[in-house]
Amino acid sequence: MKALLLAASLALLAPVATAGRQGPPVAEQHGLATPTDDGWRAVDPQPWSEDVTAALGALPVQEGGRVKPLSTLAGFTLLRLAGRRSVETPDGAKLGPDAFLAELLVRPDFASRLPLFLVAEGAAIDAIGLDASVKKRRARWSFDELRPAVPKLFELAHDWSNVEPARRTSTQQQVVQLAEAVHRFLDLAGFLDFARMDVPVAKDSRLAQVVGAWDGRASFADLVAAGPEIGALYRELAAADDPLAREALRSIDSVLRLAAELGRAADGLALVPPAGSAADEPTWLTPSELLAAALDGERASDAQVVALRGLQSLARAESDEQAGTALAKLAASTRADADRRGETRSLDLERAYYRAKPLTYATVLFVLAFVVAALTWLRPRSRALHRAANLLAWSGTAFLVGAIAVRCVIRARPPVSTLYETVLFVTAVGAIVALVIELIDRRRIAVSAAAALGVVGLFLATGYEKLDAKDTMPELVAVLDTNFWLATHVTSITVGYAAGMLAALLGSVYVVMRLVRRRDAAPDTFRALGRMVYGTLCFGLFFALVGTILGGLWANESWGRFWGWDPKENGALLICLAMTAILHGRMSGHLRELGVCVAAAFGGTVVAFSWWGVNLLGVGLHSYGFTSGVSKALWTYYLVQWGVCALGLVVWWMDHHGRRTASAPALDPAMRS
């Protein structure tokens, strides 16, 4: 029966244009056909109420191997399409992820008018034959605006996707990405097509009897409910040699073909849990899979049929009330089944996490902390300001740590297991270490550094999330599926990264401050700053070294070798070597205060290289996250740090040649300890 469905879909695939699920054929369109051009303006529908969108977002769905709230999927879809988690309606109202998904699923016509598709450079729009000059260079386009160019878009994207990602021009890359986004949009916009209409069934046919379609119509859910009987009937008729049976068979065939074609788009979301337990049947089903299984003789459970009927009511809902009833039906079936299967342990927590936006609060607090810390430099004597800066930075850190903790609970994992999470964790650890230093030192330097680190780290995290636009709580491949090693090796090496970055920041601050102030002017401050760098490096070396060796031990447990000169391993080794080199150089007297700070600033690039750079090399067992936009940020950081090192050389030259008159800086007695 599966083969039958497949044949049916294939037969129907050709006439259905990839793009045109709604709307006129491309030839009829003239340029940018916006509704106003035709002299009429579509009336925007009443927005869905908060209750309805929230109920939709709370539904469970299985994606990427795990059960998650539909709102998480909606959020990342929106992020991938629009580059942010909201979209503006023509009225200027903002739709969040849930509301966006509700429009896209239930009212695709309206969703087609939303400015969804972010195109970073107009050149991509020009390439597909539209006029980019009507909008800004970086603008969001609606599907209606893109519609005339969709065939050309898919054609170009198909050609250019054969070009290796690293060799694509930026226009090619953007066209490929835009095509992927449009595909995703069409997948979701057509998802409920199967539920929108009934299929015609000849009134007095045997099929009508089996399905119970007395009025000559059957819904997708009716067909699924009667699936085993239809399948049996089909096989019985196919076996018979009677011309009448042949005729009846043909009519069933056409009904099933129609249903299969309607269900073709319904592969996008696995919304329906299987009837069995999570251990026996882990894979959730899409509506079209349900139909195929039912026709194969596997009877759909009552809850599954109720779920399909719920989707049907949702697809046809015209008022808030109807949508609410439909969603209640869905929740009662799929959510209840998922609860029974024990798959919703952290569903509500995950929804709450994304709604509460703890990282946004943390960012705001860090920005405030930085501003207040900057004020403390203008008014050094104000204790209140200093205290406020500390308080703000600590609260930002608290939000960040809270967010990390909630993520741990949701995933039942240690804090770091993806590249995105390393950014959060490094930021948190860096901020905490800086704030602890501030507790000891109380010179306002460390708290400023903590705030700066928090701001930059969280901006990077947000930027990376946007760039990647994939679920940041994915399932892990088999070898990473071990909480013990994730907790020990990954956590300690990441702490090492954090300390390395903080030391680099403090070292850079030292160098820049030396440029504007003579060392003799405030020897205490400079000495303290130098010591902070030293202390942070010691802290970092401990964790980097232990983390690296633990990594080797893990590799020995899973791959059978302690060390394989894999790029990520070499990167970790480089960090350890750089840090030991600095500490030994300091001990042996080759590096003094300035030298240690310049070296630490350089060490930051070593850390950045090991943390992000090796992933861009695209080789080795550890390259778990390859992203093109990262390299620009990375090179900026390299250049800034190398610039700081060059400034350090200038300072050194000034010390030795520029100020012969000033007494040579006295050797810091603490240096030799």
Added chain:
Amino acid sequence: MLALLTFLGTIEQTEHGLYEVQRRYFESLLLFHDVGGVPVPLPGGGLVMGLLFVNLLLGGVVRLRKGVRTAGVLVAHVGMLLMIAAGFVKYATGEEGHVTLYEGQGADWFQSYTENEIAVIEVVADGDAFGPGDERTVDGASLRAATPSAPVAVTGLPFRLEVTRWFDNAQVLPKGPMFDVDVPVVDGVFLRGADLVKERERNAPGAYVTVTGGDGVPRTGLLWAFQAEPWTVDVDGRRYAIDLRRTRHAMPFTVRLDEFTKEDHPGTNMPSWFSSDVTVTDHSTAAGVSRPVTISMNQPLREDGLVLYQASWGPSNARPGDALFSTLAVVRNPADQWPLVSCVVIALGLAFHFGRTLVRHVRREVAR
């Protein structure tokens, strides 16, 4: 000073190695790195590690002033020494290979990924069937110099066996009528040397051998590592199989694959779990005690100085329902657990040293 130089040298090393991603940087004494077409000599990883070891031993342990102040550093240095030593022991004495089994199969040897050997096995009649009898092996590395004018003879056999040609990587090609080759043609095929490929485990060496029995008649055979069946030859009324194959190492136990399990995350192609249920039968006791063991990712089997890991599976083009094989990586490494010890030692040493420095510093700052 020396410490700094050595460390910088190693940093340099590692960075070049990163870009080239080549082992030759790390297991050599001296290497030439290409900088814009100019070869620059650099100390190899082996030399640097050796120097680092000596330097750590002399500078970091022997010459270090002993006292509470330096105790932590001393301990950390000893830990480092232990780790470098572990690396050396593994490099010098370790053996690596794999055993690949379908469900139901067993083996008491494992196979190298890259090393080769020639095995001479007497085929003895066992009733109507033939079974393997005595076996003698020759390491492939000792045969690489073989040429027709200076063949390498294998001694200790009841007949004369000479290896006349050796190819580190070769293809077997059919000899057509339109061209001549300068190597012997055996059964219509001949060996052609090929360039070595980067993935060393994909090189298939080949060799020509000559077998001369008591009758003085030489018989020429063609051997190839990826050949399905060994070359058989009858000499002096006995039958021998001569096989060029990946070097086999005996294991003191038999491992039989009972069941291989592979699971994906639901609804995806992302693997979530691999494991091999095996039965291990010990050879050391006459009774041959068997016990079931499960080997999975991150859960190797340690047995008699060997460690068996879940390394791979296949065939990669298998459809659902096809029989799968499981590849277990086998490593003999006497220094298997040394890094663990050194990790603990280094951690303790550093924690003591840095902790002490920190506490002193905090006290001073708080007093301020």
